[in-house]
Amino acid sequence: MASAGLLRIAARNLRKNLRRTLITGSAIAGGLALLIWTGNLQEGSYSSLIRRGVSTMAGHVVVQAEGYQAEQDMHMLVEGAESTEGEVQAALSAVAPDARVASRVLVQGLLQSTRNTSGVALVGIEPSAEATVSDWHEKVVDGGEWLADDDTQGVLLGEKLAESLEVELGDKVVLMAQGEDEVVHRLFRVRGLLRTGVADIDGFMALATLPAAQAALERPGAATMVTIHLDDPALVPEVRTAVAGAMGERKVEVLPWQEALPEMYQFTVLDRQSAQAMFFIIGVIVAMGVLNTVLMSVMERVREFGVMLALGTRPRQIFRIILYEGIVLGFLATSVGLALGILTTLPGMHWGIDFGAMMGDNVEVAGVTMDAMVYPEWDWGGTFGSCAIAWLMTVLAALWPAWHASRLEPVQAMRQV
């Protein structure tokens, strides 16, 4: 019952100093809204980065030959790619029936034209399946065409690679690679050029069909990786377990994208951590502002607290009045901040936020292009975490002034003017 009275006094004090409450509350709400908006924007950019990186460079889960991740030896292959795909599909039917599976073969070698020679990373793909898991087919420059599944001679070259080789559509190029036993030469015809915006891809990558790449390694039917692509990345652990179980005793490693693409994963982790450090600093600055305000408000009311103590209010009840002020102010400001954070995130989710003027059309992160257009995504964990921290910081900022007020001696306090 006394709590209701103390809460009433706390709420009235906040209302009495309305301007100060509004200014302090605005600082908390504004800071929180900024944190929520930035967090959601960051989440959107990570999702975009992961989606694109995972789709083109690995999969949400990959099956590779045992030891390949450590060695990166192009001759360490998964034998029987087609049957492996079948077993993976069967394992996925229970945990992620909508998942898509595609095999890839990576061949490193030299590409020769009639005029020049260049190093190349040729990726053998299943064109139809690949088009369902990555956006390479959308990167074919006008005039070129995506590969057909049965095209064993066609190749798509990175635009810069074609420039350095001085070849055009329809020209012939020869791949020279180290096969199983001897150096293999294989003739390809340029079907199209790829423009991704990533220097490494545009300058050194080529796409051919899976059988053509397997032939270049003299390993028909084998694949560097069988990639699994999920609609819901949260299913990665379950899918990994199911697929690993299906692989049984086979000499393969089943890795989530975080292990298959450690650079990209580390980038997101470090970026998140640096953002959290920045958020913490903002939080501390806001908390110092709140502390200053609450302390000022307490110092102005020393006489009032002295009277309350004289009337028999216990020191801990005085403590609670000020704590309640922090709790109420924190709750109101956090609610407003949450609403503002959501409202400022929504337009970006719909229309996107164009960072083109700041970073050009594309920016490369860990070997992956990020779109200049970023669509924020809800990071509810981060959003509610930020709300909880903002509220907690406000309450913590009230603790010291509350403790100070609770230690007042009534006679001395009532002498204050």
Next chain:
Amino acid sequence: MADSIVQVRQLVRTYQQGSIEVKALRGVDLDIGTGEFTALMGPSGSGKTTLLNQIGALDTPTSGSVKIDGQELVGLDKVARSSLRLNRIGFVFQAYNLIPVLSAYENAEFVLMMRGVGEAERRDKVMATLAAVGLAGMEHRLPGELSGGQQQRVAVARAIVGEPALVLADEPTANLDSKTGYELLDLMRTLNEERGVTFVFATHDPKVMEAARRVVTLVDGRIAEDLVK
């Protein structure tokens, strides 16, 4: 004399002001009976307010004993003294000292609320007390919307609403004009006579001394005269 509600024995209070030791009370003995209307008077620095603070458990003595309704105050901790003030003593201060964010009703209700009294009982008691001090119809006004006299009436209502054993009033009329001061004294005298509320005043005001039935004069921290009219 009726049963003693206040028993003070050999009360000494000294303060340290820099290197100087100030003896505010130098061995005071005083008994105040239930239902008394007593004024403590004396020049500034005579120890009136210090004695009132000791009786009100607002301060601790250097030596001696203070009992309220038989309970020894010396040795009580902060919480126990708070509890005693809340349940046994009412206060009226010179500067009214109402809680500015609470209405007249809520100020009067404050002590009952802190005691944990139920809402219905609080309402009955507060409304009756505000009516008794002449503030019916002004329950919802904030202190800033009341005159000095009205604010002091709210303070009196706050002091008596919990039916304490004793009401201590420190210069209650000092901030009021003469007419309002007389009206307030009449009110307190009526509450004393009709409800048996014990009042002890610390005052310079001749009006209070005139109204008091007992006047205790302090000089240099000692009782110089104790006059029962």
